[in-house]
Amino acid sequence: MFQVTPTPGLSAGLDQAALGAADASRRQFLHSAGRGLLATAVAGALPLAAHAADAAADATFTPPTGPLDIKLPPLEASTDPKASPFPNPDAPDQRVGFALVGLGHLTLGEILPAFGQCKHAKPVALVSGDADKMAKAAQQYGIKASSCYSYQTYDQLKNNPEVQVIYIVLPNSMHHEFTIRGAQAGKHILCEKPMADSAKQCEEMIAACNKAGKKLMIAYRIQYEPLNRAAMKLVRDKAYGTPKLIQMMNCQNEAHDQQWRHKKALAGGGSLPDVGLYCLNTTRFLLGEEPTEVSAQLYSTPGDDRFREIEENVSFTLRFPSGVISQCMCGYGSFNGKSYAVHAETGTIKMDPAFTYQGLKQELVHAPGGKQVVEQPSNPHKQQFALEMDHMAECVRGNKTPYTPGEEGLQDQRIMEAIYQSAKENRPVKLPAVSKLDAFRGTPPTEEMA
Structure with missing residues (x-):
């Protein structure tokens, strides 16, 4: 059995850190535990202290309510450029769930990786005609096998409560059909551009989403x-x-x-x-x-x-x-x-x-x-797909018209x-005259210029 032999002078510092771990910050803990220690001793002992800290924290921890807005004092002087604020994403169970339809270059190369920088959105389902590719992507991004669908079983998304938004990333001519079917399944739609092959198809997509009481956003990143x-x-x-x-x-x-x-x-x-x-x-x-x-x-x-x-x-x-x-x-x-x-x-x-x-x-x-x-x-250097998906998520939660609607x-x-x-x-x-500015746009996005 593997045993850790405390280094002389180590246990007192670790005990003190463990007892105060519920209130101590990471910096305070490392300061009290690491003073005068050999790196090899710390490497073996820190997991024990962390376990003790977790146990102490469990006894007193109460999950916060409201925005998870973590702030720390600045590291730079007031005369230096300010660092960007922390991302402060929502807790995973509070994010809006997206189903990705189509696993081509754009989805695999940009959209799925973008969820790592999202604050309000998360991937929860996939739709593809390639079962092997979809199984690999699902494993990579922690998506359940039961939340993987073919184009034939696409309509079953209506039975998946985790999915609130369907992101359609298919060849242009398929946008019309899958937007209408998605709206009929009771889901909000984020559709890649161009919206469709004709103005008539666009009008039908808008009508289908309005009839279903669902939002339609076009992905003009x-x-x-x-x-x-x-x-x-x-x-x-x-x-x-x-x-x-x-x-x-x-x-x-x-x-x-x-x-x-x-x-x-x-x-x-x-x-x-x-x-x-x-x-x-x-x-x-x-x-x-x-x-x-x-x-x-x-x-x-x-x-x-x-x-x-x-x-x-x-x-x-x-x-x-x-x-x-x-x-x-x-x-x-x-x-x-x-x-x-x-x-x-x-x-x-x-x-x-x-x-x-x-x-x-x-x-x-x-x-x-x-x-x-x-x-x-x-x-x-903001991830453009993360910005647009987070905007869609905010519109769904706040019942707002997306900035780039149908x-x-x-x-x-x-x-x-x-x-x-x-x-x-x-x-x-x-072309018909339109006098109003931003005549076809909805709620402006939250600014991400920080």
């Missing part, structure tokens, strides 16, 4: 990301005078394979609804306005099998009531580029990269006093249909 929100505030506050021109670029070189994005029946379109949508939606988000006219051109490289069914490149121009012109370009066959620039009277707001999952950078170019200055605000997705779909029409007919297309 850029509208929740801190640097992009800071850019929006600079534009809205006219920090550099009136905005005049906007340039938007989102392109990438797609793999030469027959992935679902190359099939119109699954994708609904090519680069426009996938990457071009970022240019469209971000312009609308920055200005808060709705365009009154669009004009567009499409081009696909002849002989490239990737673009037999879908478009490769799209260039489109948006005109806004304030006079702002936004020139947007997207593509599927050129080197990765994801940036934008807002050119105002006395300065320019740049984001490059603007739409990636990590590593966003902002530049503010202006000339106070006649001398050009380039500022580069620091990136808070109506936001419907508006983008209507404009994209006008873009295709303009390219087909080779003429500008007028």
Whole structure:
């Protein structure tokens, strides 16, 4: 049997720490237990003291009620930059449960890992057509086997009380069906963009969620990301005078394979609804306005099998009531580029990269006093999917309309249909006038700029 032989002078310090453990902080405990001790002796004895501390704490511990807001005195002087506050997440049993539908690159690479940084959301169920892959993912993230479903048994989510929100991460053409089925199962819906393949489908998705009394949010992560929100505030506050021109670029070189994005029946379109949508939606988000006219051109490289069914490149121009012109370009066959620039009277707001999952950078170019200055605000490095899922969770718990509801997705779909029409007919297309700012948005998200 393994035994620990107390080191001379050790037991008194440990006994004192154990007796006072219920009230002692970690720092106090280590100070009293570790004074003058050899590291090897501490390594063997600390587990015993920790056990004694746990026993003492169990006798007096009362779970707190209300927000779990832990605070400590600052370590830095008042003249130094302040550290970020603690994450202070909810207790696991208080978080909103999400079911993830679809286990492709986005879910496995970004969304499931993002739950580690969520404060209010947790993964509790999976839906996939690949049972082996789903079993592995369930094991990785502690999801019960009984909470794993196929696309055929998807409707059984209605019998799982742990699931409050369904996050649909499927090919575009499947969003319509699985949103409606999810709402009919009595669950709130968070749906990836683009919302659907047509405005009619978007309207049906909104109607289904309204009929079921459930919330519908579209996953426009850029509208929740801190640097992009800071850019929006600079534009809205006219920090550099009136905005005049906007340039938007989102392109990438797609793999030469027959992935679902190359099939119109699954994708609904090519680069426009996938990457071009970022240019469209971000312009609308920055200005808060709705365009009154669009004009567009499409081009696909002849002989490239990737673009037999879908478009490769799209260039489109948006005109806004304030006079702002936004020139947007997207593509599927050129080197990765994801940036934008807002050119105002006395300065320019740049984001490059603007739409990636990590590593966003902002530049503010202006000339106070006649001398050009380039500022580069620091990136808070917030996990974008965690931000959007936490917002959805807060809306569910607080019974609020999400900031990017179904109506936001419907508006983008209507404009994209006008873009295709303009390219087909080779003429500008007028859009219905919308005078209200943020006409299709709901409750603003909790700010995460700390």
